[in-house]
Amino acid sequence: MRASQQLLWTTLLSCAHALDLSIFVHYPSHNSAVDICGLVLSVTTSLETDSKPVLLQPFGDNIYRADLNLDDRYLSAEPLLAVLGNTPKRSSSEQCEKLCPHLSPNQLAELGVRSRVPPMSHSNEVHLWPFLCQQDPSSADLRTYSAAIGQDMAFTVHLPASFSENFLPRPTDRLPAVLFKFNSEWFWDYRNQRDYEYLHNSMVVGEIKEFVLVEIEEKGVVWQNWSNQPIFDDQGPQDNCTSKCPEDLEFICQTWPHTRNLYAGGNHSWGGASLFFDELYDHVLPQILALMPRRLDEDDASLTVGTWGYCIGGLASWNALVSKPNRFNLAYLGSPAMDYNCAEPFKRLENLSWVGRPPTIYLDTGSMEDDMMRRQVRFLYEKLVLKGLVPGRDIFFSESQFGTHEEKMLWRRAQVAMKSLFAIPGPSQGPTSDRVAVPQVFGLSAEPTSVQEARPQILTWSSVLIAVLCLAGAFVVGHWSGKVLAG
DSSP: OHHHHHHHHHHHHHHHEEEEEEEEEEOOOSSSHHHHHOOEEEEEESOTTSOSOEEOEEOSTTEEEEEEEEEGGGTTOBOEEEEEEEOTTOOOOHHHHHHSTTOOSSOEEOOSSOEEOOSOOSEEEEEEOOOOSOOOOEEEEEEEEETTTTEEEEEEEEEOTHHHHOOOOBOGGGSOEEEEESSTTTSSTTOHHHHHHHHHHHHHTTSSOOEEEEEEEETTOOTTOGGGOOOOSSSOOOSSOOSOOOGGGHHHHTTHHHHHHHHHSTTOOOSOHHHHHHHIIIIIHHHHHTTSOOBSSOOGGGOOEEEEEETHHHHHHHHHHHHOTTTOOEEEEESOOTTHHHHHHHHGGGGOOOSSSOOEEEEEEETTSOHHHHHHHHHHHHHHHHHTOOBTTTEEEEEETTOOSSHHHHHHHHHHHHHHHTOOOOOOSSOBSSEEOOOSSTTOOOSOEEHHHHTTTOOOHHHHHHHHHHHHHHHHHHHHHHHHHHO
């Protein structure tokens, strides 16, 4: 009789785990912290009842696997995952120190943003490309001649630390965004590397998603001579507003005869902007992608390519977005010069279109900038919302308190912008790892309840069905085993 009871309980317990989660971790097996430092990998979840680390087993070259059986209560949940590393046979060699600096006997936890499982069904598969050791970014210098603007161009590419540790191939949508920054030599010429390192620290500790920053520099242009800055527009400044301004843009057109001198004076160059944006995408971007992990597909539509600039650099960023909407899908427009050529940039709004994936745009200005700048930036934000961009998801607007048009204030604004553009995504739908939705079954409330509070009372329809099937199966097994033992 005891044997049949034990078999009954075993059957019931096996039925209690209704969700399967297969986790595939892509991490170098050779010449890495695994074989040089003796790092042993495991994985854990943020689920309260299933947070104990599970050992990752080798599943081929550079792949490790763990299979988790989870309680049915987590159906549709979106838990976070973290890869861990232990060093039971820790090496103190110089090679290990280079691969995994300051390795201690304590357990390592995955750096960067934690991966979130999509809403779970009964069978789930997740792929991860973690890094646990490296924290220092790297950089590369590119040089090319731009036929569009007729001069030599330099590009400084800042790369996240994860590439130094885990350079394994991955799908395109798992690559970080590439962000081109205009007028880099005008703003922060002497501290670009330091600025990126500050932002990079936010990536390493998981405050923002990783991105690759590309500084665009024009030969012979330095921060002391703003008048040499190229204006990335296809047209030079016109003398007068030749066509009648729309009524809602009249406030810009009326001031153009006075503001025109800001653009027409000095040695500014213009024209060829559209061709230059094509050069960035067709010639420079492939060189940048060559510095990143190899793509497992050719899904260019999944690339996130953006631009960032202030003032006339903000105008350049806007022009790249609206003239090449199928190529550039992210933009940071800092106090953009939307008044250029009698508000001509506003007319290009009609070029902005998308199918499926909308662009992501961050707009900002300073509260102490002139009324014209603040008014036109807010007006652009309102136009983009009317176009269909969703505030807080596709488009962001900020007016920085006490903000001016000066570099130190722009850096302050930039930190806020990056935390919006590269924010950590939350759960898409359904319950999270620590909150579950309680359906109206058997008189239960539909209000969200914590997992701890809900554990004794949650009954979903799938749970009821599984319980009935398990009990029926257990009864058959118990009845059959009793007969066998009696016989």
